[in-house]
Amino acid sequence: MTATPTPGDILLDLLVILVAAKAVAEIAERVGLPAVVGEMVAGVLVGPSVLGLVEPGPVLSVLGELGIVLLLLDVGLQLDITHLGSVARPATAMAVAGTVLTLGAGWVAATAVIHAGDTALFLAAAVTATSLGISARVFADLGRLDSPEARTVLGAAVVDDVIGLLTLTVVARVVTGEGLSVGSVAGALALAVGFLVVAGVTGVRLAAPLFRAIERLARSPGTPLALALAFSLGLAALADAAGLAPLIGAFVAGLALARTDQRDRVRRDLTPIGHVLIPVFFLRVGIDADLGQAVRPGALWLAAALLVAAVAGKVLCGLFAVGSSADRLVLGLGMVPRGEVGLVFAGLGLQQGVLNGERYGALLITILLTDLLGPVLLRRRLRRGGGG
Amino acid sequence: MTATPTPGDILLDLLVILVAAKAVAEIAERVGLPAVVGEMVAGVLVGPSVLGLVEPGPVLSVLGELGIVLLLLDVGLQLDITHLGSVARPATAMAVAGTVLTLGAGWVAATAVIHAGDTALFLAAAVTATSLGISARVFADLGRLDSPEARTVLGAAVVDDVIGLLTLTVVARVVTGEGLSVGSVAGALALAVGFLVVAGVTGVRLAAPLFRAIERLARSPGTPLALALAFSLGLAALADAAGLAPLIGAFVAGLALARTDQRDRVRRDLTPIGHVLIPVFFLRVGIDADLGQAVRPGALWLAAALLVAAVAGKVLCGLFAVGSSADRLVLGLGMVPRGEVGLVFAGLGLQQGVLNGERYGALLITILLTDLLGPVLLRRRLRRGGGG
Numbered sequence: 001m002t003a004t005p006t007p008g009d010i011l012l013d014l015l016v017i018l019v020a021a022k023a024v025a026e027i028a029e030r031v032g033l034p035a036v037v038g039e040m041v042a043g044v045l046v047g048p049s050v051l052g053l054v055e056p057g058p059v060l061s062v063l064g065e066l067g068i069v070l071l072l073l074d075v076g077l078q079l080d081i082t083h084l085g086s087v088a089r090p091a092t093a094m095a096v097a098g099t100v101l102t103l104g105a106g107w108v109a110a111t112a113v114i115h116a117g118d119t120a121l122f123l124a125a126a127v128t129a130t131s132l133g134i135s136a137r138v139f140a141d142l143g144r145l146d147s148p149e150a151r152t153v154l155g156a157a158v159v160d161d162v163i164g165l166l167t168l169t170v171v172a173r174v175v176t177g178e179g180l181s182v183g184s185v186a187g188a189l190a191l192a193v194g195f196l197v198v199a200g201v202t203g204v205r206l207a208a209p210l211f212r213a214i215e216r217l218a219r220s221p222g223t224p225l226a227l228a229l230a231f232s233l234g235l236a237a238l239a240d241a242a243g244l245a246p247l248i249g250a251f252v253a254g255l256a257l258a259r260t261d262q263r264d265r266v267r268r269d270l271t272p273i274g275h276v277l278i279p280v281f282f283l284r285v286g287i288d289a290d291l292g293q294a295v296r297p298g299a300l301w302l303a304a305a306l307l308v309a310a311v312a313g314k315v316l317c318g319l320f321a322v323g324s325s326a327d328r329l330v331l332g333l334g335m336v337p338r339g340e341v342g343l344v345f346a347g348l349g350l351q352q353g354v355l356n357g358e359r360y361g362a363l364l365i366t367i368l369l370t371d372l373l374g375p376v377l378l379r380r381r382l383r384r385g386g387g388g
Numbered sequence: 389m390t391a392t393p394t395p396g397d398i399l400l401d402l403l404v405i406l407v408a409a410k411a412v413a414e415i416a417e418r419v420g421l422p423a424v425v426g427e428m429v430a431g432v433l434v435g436p437s438v439l440g441l442v443e444p445g446p447v448l449s450v451l452g453e454l455g456i457v458l459l460l461l462d463v464g465l466q467l468d469i470t471h472l473g474s475v476a477r478p479a480t481a482m483a484v485a486g487t488v489l490t491l492g493a494g495w496v497a498a499t500a501v502i503h504a505g506d507t508a509l510f511l512a513a514a515v516t517a518t519s520l521g522i523s524a525r526v527f528a529d530l531g532r533l534d535s536p537e538a539r540t541v542l543g544a545a546v547v548d549d550v551i552g553l554l555t556l557t558v559v560a561r562v563v564t565g566e567g568l569s570v571g572s573v574a575g576a577l578a579l580a581v582g583f584l585v586v587a588g589v590t591g592v593r594l595a596a597p598l599f600r601a602i603e604r605l606a607r608s609p610g611t612p613l614a615l616a617l618a619f620s621l622g623l624a625a626l627a628d629a630a631g632l633a634p635l636i637g638a639f640v641a642g643l644a645l646a647r648t649d650q651r652d653r654v655r656r657d658l659t660p661i662g663h664v665l666i667p668v669f670f671l672r673v674g675i676d677a678d679l680g681q682a683v684r685p686g687a688l689w690l691a692a693a694l695l696v697a698a699v700a701g702k703v704l705c706g707l708f709a710v711g712s713s714a715d716r717l718v719l720g721l722g723m724v725p726r727g728e729v730g731l732v733f734a735g736l737g738l739q740q741g742v743l744n745g746e747r748y749g750a751l752l753i754t755i756l757l758t759d760l761l762g763p764v765l766l767r768r769r770l771r772r773g774g775g776g
Contacts, residue, residue: 010450011457011634015621018614022606029607062398062447069399218410219417222663226406229664233403246399272657273664275610276617 013054014063014280020046021279032383034375036137039279041372043286056288064284067277068133069250070270073232075136075154076254077267078145081204084155084255087148090324091155095130097320098156098335099163102128102313109305114359122354123302125171126346126363127310129164131339131371132157132247133281138375139334142382148326149382153334158248162192164341165243171345175352188243195242199235199249203256207231211260224262225269231257245340288343289368294361302362307369311336330381336374342367401442402451402668408434409667420771422763424525427667429760431674444676452672455665456521457638458658461620463524463542464642465655466533469592472543472643475536478709479543483518485708486544486723487551490516490701497693502747510742511690513559514734514751515698517552519727519759520545520635521669526763527722530770536714537770541722546636550580552729553631559733563740576631583630587623587637591644595619599648612650613657619645633728676731677756682749690750695757699724718769724762730755 020042028038046053054060106124111117132154139150169188173180214227232253239249257266318332346363349355355363408430416426434441442448494512499505520542527538557576561568602615620641627637645654706720734751737743743751 011453011621011628012625014454015618015625018618018621022608022611022614022618025608026606026611035608059447059450063450065399066402218414220410220413220423222660222667223410223414225660225663226410226667230403230406230410233399233406237400237403240399269660269663272610272613273661275613275657276661279610279614 010057010059013060016046016053017060017280017283018276021283025279032379034138034379035141036134036282037372037375039282040286040368043283044289044291044368045286046283047287047290049286049289049291054287056284056290060280060284060287063277064281065246067274067279067281068247069232069236070274071133071137071140071278071281072247072251073229073254073257074267074270074274075140075145076251076256077258077263077270078140079151079154079255079258081200081255081258083146084151087152087155087324090321090326091152092159094152094317094321094331094335095156095159095163098130098160098314098317099128099167101316102310105309105313106306109309110302113302113305119354119359122171122175122345122349123306123359123363124309125167126342126349127306127338127366127370128160128167128313129338129341130157130160130314130335131337131341132161132245132251133339134337134371134375135334135378137278137282138378138382142379144382148324149330149334152321152324152326152331154251156331156335158196158251160335161245161248161341162189162196165192168341168344168348169243172348175348175354191242192244195239195244196248196252199238199252200255203235203252204259207256208260211257211262215262225266228257228262228266229270285368285371289364291365291368294364296358296361299358299362299365302359303365303369306362306366307373310338310366310370311373327381330378333374333378333381336370336377338367338370398445398447401448404434404441405448405668405671406664409671413667420767422526422767423529424522424670425760425763427670428674428756431671432677432679432756433674434671435675435678437674437677437679442671442675444672444678448668448672448675451665452669453634455662455667455669456635457620457624458662459521459525459528459666459669460635460638461617461642461645462655462658462662463528463533464639464644465646465651465658466528467539467542467643467646469588469643469646471534472539475540475543475712478712478714479540480547482540482705482709482719482723483544483547483551486518486548486702486705487516487555489704490698493697493701494694497697498690501690501693507742507747510559510563510733510737511694511747511751512697513555514730514737515694515726515754515758516548516555516701517726517729518545518548518702518723519725519729520549520633520639521727522725522759522763523722523766525666525670526766526770530767532770536712537718537722540709540712540714540719542639544719544723546584546639548723549633549636549729550577550584553580556729556732556736557631560736563736563742579630580632583627583632584636584640587626587640588643591623591640592647595644596648599645599650603650613654616645616650616654617658673727673756673759677752679753679756682752684746684749687746687750687753690747691753691757694750694754695761698726698754698758699761715769718766721762721766721769724758724765726755726758 021039024038024042025035028035103124107120110120110123139145232250235249235253236246240246314335315332318328321331350360409427412426412430413423416423491512495508498508498511523541527533620638623637623641624634628634702723703720706716709719738748
């Protein structure tokens with residue numbers, strides 16, 4: 001790879017990614033591991049950590065971003081927003097409990113290793129937020145998205161992203177030395193919740209008549225699909241602007257499009273695009289985790305301590321899903337994978353000098369391991385009959 | 389747009405591109421223009437020439453490159469390589485005649501305007517090679533890919549790319565002051581023809597058993613599609629390495645995959661991906677043509693002279709399709725659009741000081757106008773009953 005890759009280089013990168021993704025997914029299928037774990041491992045293998053065939057870069061980021069938008073769009077398309085509303089209480093309780101438990105356990109565990117309370121608190125905050133994408137993929141691959149377990153985990157992960165955003169706002173202002181005011185936190189909260197409410201309500205109301213009109217007016221066969229995708233990209237960009245993860249916007253778009261007459265056709269048309277682009281996202285997780293940089297002596301103890309806290313905090317939070325009939329262990333395991341919020345914390349900490357290279361590496365390893373461990377345990381529990 | 393766009397910015401760019409592509413394609417459909425022309429005009433509108441909503445960049449280039457790979461893959465999938473072989477003679481005769489006629493007419497026309505024979509020859513050489521993508525799209529959109537006209541034009545465009553590569557090798561060595569040897573030209577020719585023969589023969593022989601094995605071994609539903617795409621990306625990258633346009637490799641991959649049992653399923657699965665990515669390529673043609681930079685006083689006369697020569701040279705070359713029963717005007721019009729080879733010439737000329745800004749702009753305008761005019765005239769002729 002050269003410093004400035006040509007389009008031809010990127011086509012080769014994509015070739016490597018597609019072949020690696022499918023080869024490892026086929027192996028994972030045979031040994032009973034989730035395909036998503038195979039894809040992340042494939043990313044570690046082809047990325048700079050091991051073989052160095054594919055370097056991280058902006059093109060890969062965008063293709064992966066498109067992949068995760070497609071996944072959450074498809075997840076939203078398979079759900080009924082009213083069913084999702086019925087799990088609002090247990091989902092919120094679980095998200096709040098998971099945050100508090102992980103923050104506490106993470107702080108204790110990290111302090112025990114590094115003897116620096118402030119940095120330990122930063123590390124604990126970094127591993128509080130669950131990633132919406134990874135468990136969604138596990139439930140989707142097993143055809144279990146419409147179970148109470150999946151709905152509760154998805155709802156809790158959305159709440160988690162809002163909480164993660166607030167934590168990040170507070171922490172970012174503290175570590176960059178900007179003044180922390182109630183206004184700035186309330187503003188971030190209002191923007192995030194405002195997006196969810198406004199996009200949710202107007203999206204769900206407007207999507208059906210809008211796409212009925214598009215269907216009536218369109219003469220070119222690709223128009224409804226392209227505009228459904230554009231609708232999702234628009235909500236993803238709005239979510240991004242509101243401080244949330246873009247995939248939350250795509251999820252809301254999916255919930256809205258689920259109520260249109262085009263639902264089945266859009267899902268059918270998106271499936272092959274997803275087969276190609278969704279693995280790019282998960283491989284990128286592995287490619288970006290440059291383990292050669294991350295694994296340093298001393299990082300491993302911290303990573304192990306953080307991992308125990310991160311897994312325990314989330315597994316236990318399942319017990320707080322008040323009023324839910326769901327399998328509590330499935331709920332907890334579904335909350336284990338961490339994602340973008342943690343990576344944003346890691347980047348911020350390194351940049352502001354809160355984390356040295358060793359602690360930054362430990363954080364990356366912890367996040368990657370939750371992403372590998374969560375799906376493995378979740379799939380095993382679901383296959384053994386846990387959950388609807 | 390900022391200097392370093394985030395993934396969120398690119399998602400917004402894609403949103404603009406999808407909406408603009410479909411809006412303009414719907415309008416084009418109603419006024420009887422080819423959708424591909426609508427898409428290129430949409431590119432000019434949303435790009436830096438007019439509205440400045442979308443800037444050219446590496447991500448857009450790669451997505452467009454994927455789009456054109458998909459288009460030519462799909463075109464190849466719809467053709468039978470033995471039928472294509474039967475038009476080899478008229479296609480080659482037409483390609484050679486088109487090159488000679490355009491070179492002559494272009495040199496005369498450009499010399500008349502700029503009174504500089506060497507530069508005029510460079511400009512004429514820059515507009516000799518036909519682009520495979522644009523006319524292929526027009527034939528495909530009208531469902532006419534399996535006509536003798538389409539096959540002859542596609543075959544001639546492949547030969548044109550080889551001739552264009554040789555012309556470029558000669559011209560590049562002359563203008564950069566490197567010695568021109570028979571060996572360097574023969575080497576380029578051997579590499580290009582070698583790729584076509586080896587990839588064509590082994591690809592066509594190996595694809596069927598290879599994909600039969602993949603089908604038998606695959607357990608994950610996306611595997612055959614992903615590997616078909618990887619196969620095409622691999623041949624595209626090989627074509628690129630042999631000095632040809634990557635889309636030639638994708639075309640060969642399509643011809644090979646057309647002989648597998650997976651042909652229909654691959655085509656069906658590729659259709660929605662194509663609906664999204666193919667327009668990105670054609671919008672990019674418009675986005676990259678920064679007309680604000682290109683249109684300068686004096687450039688327009690040169691562009692007009694070059695355009696007349698470029699269109700006349702290719703329309704007349706249809707007459708040389710020896711032994712073909714095809715409509716000669718359809719053949720000639722199908723050869724009008726120019727593409728990547730011309731743009732490579734333009735970039736080289738500017739970089740080496742052969743072209744000043746004005747003449748560079750004139751060349752860009754000429755290429756863009758052949759891309760707009762060719763499909764309009766071709767579609768009109770096909771609709772009026774020209775060709776099978």
